[in-house]
Amino acid sequence: MHETMIAQSLLATISTETAKQNAKPTCAKISCGILNAINDEILCFAFEAIAKGTACEGMKLEVEHKPMQGQCKNCNQVFDVELHRPQCPKCGSDQFDLLPDAPLVLEEIEFQTE
Amino acid sequence: MYKVNIGKKILSANEEYALKNSQFLTEHKKLCLNMISSPGSGKTTILTRTISELKDKIKIGVIEGDIQTDIDAERIRATEAPVVQINTNGACHLLAVQVNGALENLPVGDLDLIFIENVGNLVCPSAFELGETGKIAVLSVTEGDDKPAKYPAIFAKSKALLINKIDLLGAGVQVDFDIERVKADARKLNKGIELFLVSAKTGKGMTSWYEWLVKSVESL
Ligand SMILES: Nc1nc2c(ncn2[C@@H]2O[C@H](COP(=O)(O)OP(=O)(O)OP(=O)(O)O)[C@@H](O)[C@H]2O)c(=O)[nH]1
Ligand SMILES: [Mg+2]
Ligand SMILES: [Zn+2]
Ligand SMILES: [Zn+2]
Numbered sequence: 622m623h624e625t626m627i628a629q630s631l632l633a634t635i636s637t638e639t640a641k642q643n644a645k646p647t648c649a650k651i652s653c654g655i656l657n658a659i660n661d662e663i664l665c666f667a668f669e670a671i672a673k674g675t676a677c678e679g680m681k682l683e684v685e686h687k688p689m690q691g692q693c694k695n696c697n698q699v700f701d702v703e704l705h706r707p708q709c710p711k712c713g714s715d716q717f718d719l720l721p722d723a724p725l726v727l728e729e730i731e732f733q734t735e
Numbered sequence: 736m737y738k739v740n741i742g743k744k745i746l747s748a749n750e751e752y753a754l755k756n757s758q759f760l761t762e763h764k765k766l767c768l769n770m771i772s773s774p775g776s777g778k779t780t781i782l783t784r785t786i787s788e789l790k791d792k793i794k795i796g797v798i799e800g801d802i803q804t805d806i807d808a809e810r811i812r813a814t815e816a817p818v819v820q821i822n823t824n825g826a827c828h829l830l831a832v833q834v835n836g837a838l839e840n841l842p843v844g845d846l847d848l849i850f851i852e853n854v855g856n857l858v859c860p861s862a863f864e865l866g867e868t869g870k871i872a873v874l875s876v877t878e879g880d881d882k883p884a885k886y887p888a889i890f891a892k893s894k895a896l897l898i899n900k901i902d903l904l905g906a907g908v909q910v911d912f913d914i915e916r917v918k919a920d921a922r923k924l925n926k927g928i929e930l931f932l933v934s935a936k937t938g939k940g941m942t943s944w945y946e947w948l949v950k951s952v953e954s955l
Contacts, residue, residue, distance in 0.1 A: 623827055623859050630745050638739060647736065651745070656888040658862040689891070689924075704887055707923055719891055719924060725745040729738050 624660060627725065628667040632677060634727055639676045644732040646677055652685040654722035659684065685728075691717035749863055752831035756866025759838060760849075766952050767849040769865055771889050772873035774855030777899040779807045780935040781873065782850055786814045788938075789945055793847040793952050798837040800829040800854045807852060817842055828860040829853050835866075847952045857882070861889040869894035876900045876912040883920035890921045895929040897944065902934040 631649070639646050653659055661684045672678050688701040693709035694716040700709055708715045744750065760767050770778050779799075786795045796817040799808045808820035819837040821829060834851060841849065851867060853860040861870070872893040874882055877900060883890040890896065898917060903910050914932065921928055929947060933940040 623862070626826070627745060630748070634741070634743055634745065638741065642739065656862065656891065658858045658888060702924070704924075715923075716926060718926075724750075727741045727743050727745055729740050729742075731736055731738050734737060 623658075624663040625667045625671075627659065628664060628671055631668060631682075631727060632671055632675070635677055635680075635730060636675060638730055639732075642732050644734070646680045646730050646732055648681040648683060648731040650683045650685065650728040650730075651725065652687055652723065652728055653725040655686045655689060656722040657725055659686075659725065687723040689722065690720040692720055693717050746863075749831050752835050753864040753866040756831055756835055756838065758866075760866065760868060763843055764955050765843060765846060765849055766955055767851065767867045768894075769851045769853055769860075769867035769870045770873060771853045771857070771860045771870055771893070772855065772875075773857045773878055776855075776873045776875040776878060777935045778852050778855070778873055779810050781897060781899065781933070782852060783810055783814050784935050784938065784941065785945065785948070786811070786816045788941065789948065792945075792949055794845055795848045795850060796841045796843070796846040798829075798834060798841070798849065798851045800833070800852055802826070802854060817846070823854055827854060827856050827858075828863050829865060830863060831865045848948065857886045857889055861892055872896045873899055874917065876903055876910050880911075880913045880916045881920075883917055883923075887924055890928070891924040893925065893928060895931065895944075895947065896921055897931045897933050899933055899935055901932050902937045902939060 635646060635649055665682050668682055690699055691702040691707065692699050693712060693714055695714040696709065696712045698709050698711040709717060772778055782797060797811045799811060799818055799820045800823060801807055802823050802825060805820040808818045811818040819840045821833045821837055851865060870893045872889045904912060918930055931940060931944045933944060
């Protein structure tokens with residue numbers, strides 16, 4: 622299950638920042654393209670399990686899934702690709718190139734103030 | 736409460752190795768194809784037949800990814816092609832660092848084409864770049880014609896799709912599989928995807944796949 626591996630990388634990065642801030646982290650925001658095959662529940666469950674006993678114990682993860690993007694071959698418009706009926710919202714063409722999926726990014730961490 | 740902006744890629748360790756692999760393959764001018772499918776759709780059978788039938792035209796080496804055992808590597812070894820087995824010990828996909836190690840153990844200089852057979856799984860392997868030249872999806876007809884609609888990632892990212900086990904269609908066997916639906920759904924997200932209808936068992940349809948492989952090796 623690759624969510625466990627991702628949870629470990631996340632925990633490592635958050636722990637480093639937590640040591641720097643010397644504060645208690647409460648929430649981390651993550652974003653990723655939907656083709657990253659990440660299941661939020663499994664990721665949160667895995668994170669919760671490995672964060673036990675560390676400074677990150679009990680913190681929340683919020684995952685934002687970014688839609689796929691396409692670029693229209695007809696009018697060059699960049700648009701969010703709707704999986705069921707992918708087409709350009711500007712000119713209606715269904716001829717487009719799929720743009721690379723958004724990577725998995727740790728966007729921000731919230732810390733408690735004393 | 737206060738917020739700290741991080742903006743850091745999380746899978747960057749995998750991406751670094753993927754980049755190394757990709758640079759290595761470009762430098763050595765080698766084609767490397769990452770084969771992805773559900774368990775049992777016929778990846779190893781396609782590979783053994785392809786290696787044997789292209790023996791006089793291109794030299795193929797294989798990196799085998801499996802959760803456990805070296806059963807598939809043994810099947811490849813029987814064709815006399817060089818092969819390296821990776822066991823992921825439970826992980827649902829290969830990582831670029833594993834492929835990096837495997838490339839060191841293949842006689843890359845003697846090869847034209849390196850196949851990576853990923854762990855049998857239609858979802859996870861598509862999210863982990865290995866530095867390959869391209870991905871190849873395999874779908875066998877008994878898995879159902881709704882797979883490109885239900886598992887879009889791998890079909891969106893692949894250079895080619897092999898629809899395998901076509902010998903089971905209309906052979907007095909009951910299999911409901913609408914090839915046109917698969918083609919249409921795969922092309923919705925990926926206009927340029929190459930489609931090959933094959934039977935790795937009987938060899939039917941394999942010739943156009945071979946021609947595409949040879950052309951891809953030559954145009955590197
Ligand atoms: N009828 C038929 N059977 C096939 C064909 N290709 C493969 N098979 C059979 O399907 C089964 C699985 O084939 P494999 O080549 O081991 O599949 P795989 O994708 O490598 O499987 P994993 O590595 O376990 O994911 C075997 O029993 C093959 O003989 C085909 O074209 N037609
Ligand atoms: Mg196999
Ligand atoms: Zn997985
Ligand atoms: Zn348009």
